[in-house]
Amino acid sequence: MELDFGPAVRDFRDELRDWLAAHLVGEFAEHRGVGGPTDGAAWEVRLAWDCELSAGRWLGVGWPQEYGGRGLGLLEEIVFEYEYARANAPYRATVNALDLLGPMLLQMGSEAQKKRFLPPILAVGELWGQGFSEPGAGSDLASVRTRAEREGEEWVVSGQKVWTSFGVHADWLYVLTRTDPQSVRHKGLTLLLLPTDQPGVEIRPIRNLAGQDEFAEVFLSDARTGADMVVGEVGQGWRTAMATLGIERGTTLLPQQLTFEREAESLIDLARERGALDDPMLRRRIVDAWISVRIMRTTNLRTLAELTTGRTPGAQATTAKLYASTRHQQLGYLAMELAGPAGQIVGENYGLDTRQRSFLLSLAETIYGGSSEIQRNIIGEQFLGLPKEPRP
Amino acid sequence: MDLTFSEEQDELRKVVRSFLAKHSDEAEVRRLAADERGHDPVVWRRMAGQLGLQGLAVPEEYGGSGFGYVDLGIVFEEAGRALLCGPYFATVALAAEALLRCDDEAARTDLLPGITSGETVATLALTEESGRWDEQGIRLTARETADGWQLTGAKTYVPDGHLADLLLVAARTPSGISLFAVAAADAPGLTRTPLPTLDQTRKQTRLEFAGTPARLLGAEGTAWPGLARTLATASVLLAAEQVGGASAALDAAVEYAKLREQYGRPIGSFQGIKHKCADMLMEIESARSAAYGGLWALDAGDEREIAVAAALAQTFCSEAFTRVAGDNIQVHGGIGFTWEHPAHLYLKRAKSCEVLLGTPSYHRELLATRLGI
Ligand SMILES: Cc1cc2nc3c(=O)[nH]c(=O)nc-3n(C[C@H](O)[C@H](O)[C@H](O)COP(=O)(O)OP(=O)(O)OC[C@H]3O[C@@H](n4cnc5c(N)ncnc54)[C@H](O)[C@@H]3O)c2cc1C
Numbered sequence: 001m002e003l004d005f006g007p008a009v010r011d012f013r014d015e016l017r018d019w020l021a022a023h024l025v026g027e028f029a030e031h032r033g034v035g036g037p038t039d040g041a042a043w044e045v046r047l048a049w050d051c052e053l054s055a056g057r058w059l060g061v062g063w064p065q066e067y068g069g070r071g072l073g074l075l076e077e078i079v080f081e082y083e084y085a086r087a088n089a090p091y092r093a094t095v096n097a098l099d100l101l102g103p104m105l106l107q108m109g110s111e112a113q114k115k116r117f118l119p120p121i122l123a124v125g126e127l128w129g130q131g132f133s134e135p136g137a138g139s140d141l142a143s144v145r146t147r148a149e150r151e152g153e154e155w156v157v158s159g160q161k162v163w164t165s166f167g168v169h170a171d172w173l174y175v176l177t178r179t180d181p182q183s184v185r186h187k188g189l190t191l192l193l194l195p196t197d198q199p200g201v202e203i204r205p206i207r208n209l210a211g212q213d214e215f216a217e218v219f220l221s222d223a224r225t226g227a228d229m230v231v232g233e234v235g236q237g238w239r240t241a242m243a244t245l246g247i248e249r250g251t252t253l254l255p256q257q258l259t260f261e262r263e264a265e266s267l268i269d270l271a272r273e274r275g276a277l278d279d280p281m282l283r284r285r286i287v288d289a290w291i292s293v294r295i296m297r298t299t300n301l302r303t304l305a306e307l308t309t310g311r312t313p314g315a316q317a318t319t320a321k322l323y324a325s326t327r328h329q330q331l332g333y334l335a336m337e338l339a340g341p342a343g344q345i346v347g348e349n350y351g352l353d354t355r356q357r358s359f360l361l362s363l364a365e366t367i368y369g370g371s372s373e374i375q376r377n378i379i380g381e382q383f384l385g386l387p388k389e390p391r392p
Numbered sequence: 393m394d395l396t397f398s399e400e401q402d403e404l405r406k407v408v409r410s411f412l413a414k415h416s417d418e419a420e421v422r423r424l425a426a427d428e429r430g431h432d433p434v435v436w437r438r439m440a441g442q443l444g445l446q447g448l449a450v451p452e453e454y455g456g457s458g459f460g461y462v463d464l465g466i467v468f469e470e471a472g473r474a475l476l477c478g479p480y481f482a483t484v485a486l487a488a489e490a491l492l493r494c495d496d497e498a499a500r501t502d503l504l505p506g507i508t509s510g511e512t513v514a515t516l517a518l519t520e521e522s523g524r525w526d527e528q529g530i531r532l533t534a535r536e537t538a539d540g541w542q543l544t545g546a547k548t549y550v551p552d553g554h555l556a557d558l559l560l561v562a563a564r565t566p567s568g569i570s571l572f573a574v575a576a577a578d579a580p581g582l583t584r585t586p587l588p589t590l591d592q593t594r595k596q597t598r599l600e601f602a603g604t605p606a607r608l609l610g611a612e613g614t615a616w617p618g619l620a621r622t623l624a625t626a627s628v629l630l631a632a633e634q635v636g637g638a639s640a641a642l643d644a645a646v647e648y649a650k651l652r653e654q655y656g657r658p659i660g661s662f663q664g665i666k667h668k669c670a671d672m673l674m675e676i677e678s679a680r681s682a683a684y685g686g687l688w689a690l691d692a693g694d695e696r697e698i699a700v701a702a703a704l705a706q707t708f709c710s711e712a713f714t715r716v717a718g719d720n721i722q723v724h725g726g727i728g729f730t731w732e733h734p735a736h737l738y739l740k741r742a743k744s745c746e747v748l749l750g751t752p753s754y755h756r757e758l759l760a761t762r763l764g765i
Contacts, residue, residue: 268765277765284753287760291682291704298395298681305396316681319674373663379673380666384646387661 003301009079012072016080019056020087028052028090033259035091038165038364039357040214046093050124059098060122063106067118075308078254085255088262096165097121097128099252101174104244108232117172117193129170131161131194131218132241139374141176142185142238146220148177148192150227155179155192157200157223163368167216168205170196175220176241179234189237193229200224210360211350253320254304257296260328263358264293267335276338285334292327299323318383322375325365332359395688397462405466411443412474418734424477425592425737431478431513431555439480440510446484447508450492454504461625461690465632465683472636475737477593479513479552481633481748485626486551487514490560493618493625494571495610503558503573514558517547517599518619525623525750527569527616534563534572534606541608542581543572543601551748553597554586561599561606567613572606579604591744593737621695624702627749628686631705634713634745635676635683641713641720641738642672648724665723672716679712696762703759710746710755717742 005013024032028049034042053059062077063069070076092098102121105114120126137143146159157177164173173194180188196203200223205213232240267289276282303317336343336359346352352360366372380386397405415435424430439445449464450456464484471480488507491500506512522529532545543563553559559574576582581602589596610618646669649660659665686705689697717739721728728735746752 268763271765283760283765284756287707287756287763287765290763290765291708291759294685294704295678295681295708298685299678301395302681302684309396311396314677315673316677319670319677322670323674323678373667376667376670377663379670380660384669384673386646386649386666386669387658389661389663390657 003082005075005079005082009075012076013079013083016058016083017087019058020083020089023052023056024087024089031090032088033090033262033354035093036259036358036361037091037095037256038208038214038368039091039210039361040166040212041357042090043093043169046090047124049090050092050094053092054122054124059092059094059124060102060118063102063118063122067114068122069118078304078308081252081254082258085258093166093169094121094124094127096130097126100130100244101128104174104231104240107243108240110228112228113193113231126171127166127169129164129167129173129196129216129218131164131173131175133163134160135162139371141241142189144176144178144189146175146177147181148179148190150179153227154224155227155229157192157194157220157225159220161218161220162215163206164203164216164218165214167203167218168213170203172196173201173218174231174244176237179237183235186238188235189241190234191231191237191240192225193231194220194223194225198223209363210352210357253296253300253324257293257300257324260293260296260324260331263328263331263335263355264290266355267331267338270335270338274338274340282338289327289331289334292323292331296320296324296327315383318379321369322372322379325362326372328365329362332362335359395684397466401463401466404463405470407443408445408467408470409473411439412470412476416471416474416476421475421477421593421734421737428586428595429555430593430595431552436478436513437510440508444508445480446488446510447504448484450488450504450508454500455508456504461628462684462687465629465687468629468632469636469639469683472633472638472741473640475593475637475640475741479515479555481594481626481630482515482552482556483507483513485629486516486622487556487558487560489622489625490516490571490619491609493621494615495618499573499607499609506558512557513552513555514560515550515552515556516622517550517553517559517561519549520545520547523549523747525754527620530562530564530569532561532563532601534565534570534608536565539605541572541606542603543574543606544603546598546600548587548596548598550597550599552595553599554584554595559599560609561601562615562619563606565612569616569619570612571609571615571619573609574601574604574606589744591740593741594744594748621698623749624698625690627702627706627755628683628690628698630745630749631679631683631686631709634709634742635680637738637741637745638672638676638679638709638713638716641717641735642669642676644735644738645669645672645720645723652725659723668719668723672719675712675716679709682708682712699762700759703755703762706749706755707752707759710742710752713742714739714746 031042031045035046060069061072061080065071134144148155148157175192175194177190177192178188179190200221202219203216205216208214271277271286299316299320303313306313335355381388444457445467447456448459452458491504507514520531534541534543556576559576561572563572581604583600585598587596649665650658652659682705686701689701721735724735727733
């Protein structure tokens with residue numbers, strides 16, 4: 001796939017291409033395509049790669065210069081993500097802070113918070129984890145129970161968070177807490193920034209189905225953070241949290257979809273090797289897999305075109321995640337079927353090849369970031385205007 | 393990157409939608425569906441005269457407006473939404489395209505202005521008993537005589553062949569596939585038999601030629617590449633029509649799901665229905681990407697990309713429209729199963745679109761071949 005984003009960004013693109021050609025070498029080049037939004041593979045190499053990117057000032061391309069970014073526009077951000085994915089560079093270890101927390105702080109944070117937290121993110125000096133989900137609050141995030149109480153100039157936080165991606169690496173967490181004990185649901189919640197290096201915070205890895213200690217559970221017992229660590233207003237945490245989840249600028253889908261395209265191409269190669277293309281049923285599913293990735297591409301391009309021309313993204317932006325996650329899973333199932341018995345054999349210590357890992361991890365894509373069922377509720381209620389289910 | 397619509401294109405959509413709301417509402421669709429000719433010449437002339445829809449993407453030198461395929465796709469999408477009856481697809485997506493793609497400047501100059509002005513209804517006669525849309529399916533023969541070329545044989549499933557003033561006929565000659573023009577009125581040896589159709593909003597005809605005189609377009613035996621390209625363009629335009637039809641079916645389902653109550657609450661509050669509607673939207677938006685991707689490819693003009701995008705669009709949009717139209721009936725329950733309710737009109741249109749230019753399986757195979765799979 002070759003896309004030209006126009007003359008305005010050509011110099012920028014060329015600079016980036018040259019830089020990638022010079023720096024994506026050696027160990028970094030060996031880890032092309034490694035990692036993913038919930039894939040902790042080769043963590044140390046990826047972290048080193050993030051430092052390399054940081055030294056080249058390629059992190060925070062769209063962030064203001066005063067916080068260490070380049071202060072460029074959405075188009076440059078898109079070009080960056082596209083060229084980055086095209087070069088198949090390792091998946092950034094710091095992506096959580098770059099894609100979620102950073103934009104949230106830029107939008108809702110105080111000046112002091114921006115000054116304090118944004119530069120270290122771009123310098124890969126501090127890593128972040130998202131502490132939203134709890135054992136009792138998953139899809140129904142508004143039922144969080146982790147409590148935070150004000151004590152002098154501090155907040156004291158107790159409760160349990162779970163499924164925190166890359167939690168074991170986190171220096172800081174952004175946590176959704178209940179600050180008004182009398183409150184129910186969306187009211188009385190507050191978003192707090194909390195350092196992990198303290199006695200009240202215990203983080204235990206959870207092994208995921210691919211055998212990786214990727215996400216974590218977080219136990220908070222009288223954990224402390226400063227009074228100035230509230231993002232947005234006290235009691236308005238739901239709004240702040242939703243703003244984070246609403247930060248979908250279309251830039252994240254593009255690299256994901258290029259990865260899917262690569263997988264589809266490799267699927268076709270595999271099918272050819274196995275002689276599977278002569279089987280009409282398999283052949284049909286293979287073509288359909290290819291169709292899906294091509295449709296994802298056009299859908300993303302439609303959204304990007306709308307964003308860059310200042311239009312409101314259309315309905316496709318609300319259905320893109322549901323489509324991509326379900327179709328990517330189908331692609332994984334098909335790839336595993338084509339791989340046959342050899343695909344059933346893993347390496348030492350449950351070492352997985354790219355295909356096996358991608359297949360297993362694709363099972364999470366319909367769960368995190370709003371499960372497929374929740375996506376359908378949102379599409380139905382917020383986009384199509386269908387009535388909500390009555391609450392019991 | 394220009395994968396979005398301009399303000400002018402939004403305006404075009406608005407104008408066409410309000411025109412069709414007036415001239416192709418449900419009552420009119422039902423009237424034309426029940427009518428053997430299925431065509432309103434007054435509306436046809438207005439489409440040309442007021443809006444220039446027949447010549448929208450035809451270059452100005454042939455009396456058109458020289459707009460792009462994205463613009464034309466907008467019209468087809470709206471036509472699909474309104475279940476427009478009549479020979480618009482046959483004339484514009486098939487016949488005008490075939491003329492633009494054949495290597496015969498004189499024919500273009502002679503024949504296209506009639507189409508763009510709304511005087512001529514035209515169609516492409518390609519399929520025969522086998523229903524095949526490929527080169528091998530063309531058996532009808534043309535023979536050169538002292539008085540010029542003559543056609544002998546039969547074409548069938550010809551869209552709007554009963555009305556067409558101008559028939560473009562694909563035929564086999566000693567050196568291959570050639571394209572011919574027949575002025576249908578009083579053509580000697582031509583018999584036209586309208587075929588009763590499952591989808592009454594799109595008429596089909598059987599055409600029999602017995603030594604019918606015809607005008608050869610372009611050089612003998614060289615027509616197939618232009619025809620293949622015509623079918624690619626028509627595939628994309630049909631995909632746009634399918635997206636429009638599917639959108640209308642979803643709108644109907646959603647509207648009903650908000651109104652109809654069972655167990656004391658609107659059925660749209662049940663996840664079984666709500667999630668079905670969400671899946672319909674996802675299907676439609678994906679189909680939209682498939683169709684729009686094809687339209688953008690047509691305007692960009694890269695032939696390989698056009699061939700791929702067209703086959704993809706037909707495969708995906710055919711299946712999407714059929715599924716959504718079926719789900720719309722399901723959401724409506726018993727009322728959706730009646731002749732009175734319009735839901736079946738969309739299902740039947742979906743089924744006729746699905747085979748109009750070859751089935752999804754056929755297009756999937758075309759796509760595979762074009763991708764080298
Ligand atoms: C790999 C991975 C990484 C994650 N990373 C993070 C992270 O960094 N930080 C964080 O805070 N969280 C994270 N999560 C958590 C994620 O947000 C939750 O798993 C998700 O919100 C679903 O919640 P749950 O697991 O409690 O499932 P539940 O909400 O209990 O859902 C179980 C099933 O019930 C369905 N269901 C629930 N409610 C409804 C409804 N109203 N209608 C229909 N069906 C319904 C769901 O769709 C699902 O199929 C991660 C999850 C995964 C898998």
